Amino acid sequence: MTKEQKIQEAYGERYDSLKSGINTDGIYVGDTELLTDEEFNNWNFIGKAKNIGPGKYVSGSRPTSLSGIENNNGWIKIESEDDLPVSGKYKVISTHYSKSIIAKYARSGNTWLPVGTDDRRFIEVTHYKAIIEDKPPIY
Known part of the structure; x- marks a missing residue:
């Protein structure tokens, strides 16, 4: 949509x-x-x-x-190659899973691979966003 x-x-x-x-x-x-x-x-x-x-x-x-x-709640919708990120780990929305997961993107092969699951197949990703590390507590 x-x-x-x-x-x-x-x-x-x-x-x-x-x-x-x-x-x-x-x-x-x-x-x-x-x-x-x-x-x-x-x-x-x-x-x-x-x-x-x-x-x-x-x-x-x-x-x-x-x-x-x-800003689409921080999500980037992949509609063309121009929307693809640099290689790295991202939070993604995939057609293979019912919720967001972490996946590693390799720009050289234009592939996404889930991280932290037993699933070793490449997945189709429709949206991604950067993983932002939480800042530690101040006190």
């Missing part, structure tokens, strides 16, 4: 009536009077509402399901 499709899915049947005010990160910037009470109460508001007249406000908001869409 594409980013645009996820945005349309999140807005549902309201997408067509609001799409002129929806940006590429799924944020609706428009008159809050056009929002239903449920939308107004349940969406994430971004920034401050701006008063544009008596009882009229414009604000950036979006469905909560789109939180993190601007």
Whole structure:
């Protein structure tokens, strides 16, 4: 599914009536009077509402399901060779597993191999992200 499709899915049947005010990160910037009470109460508001007249406000908001869409929650979707990383270990989403795993990528052979499992077959990876080591406690 594409980013645009996820945005349309999140807005549902309201997408067509609001799409002129929806940006590429799924944020609706428009008159809050056009929002239903449920939308107004349940969406994430971004920034401050701006008063544009008596009882009229414009604000950036979006469905909560789109939180993190601007960077895909840190995941890089592999759509072409340009999206592939340098050789190393990454957290990955694979068509072979139901959850994310750690895999080693070898750029020379363009292969992904699971790490820490008995599985020794190459896997197909759809998304990856860097493994960030936690900082140790300060005290």
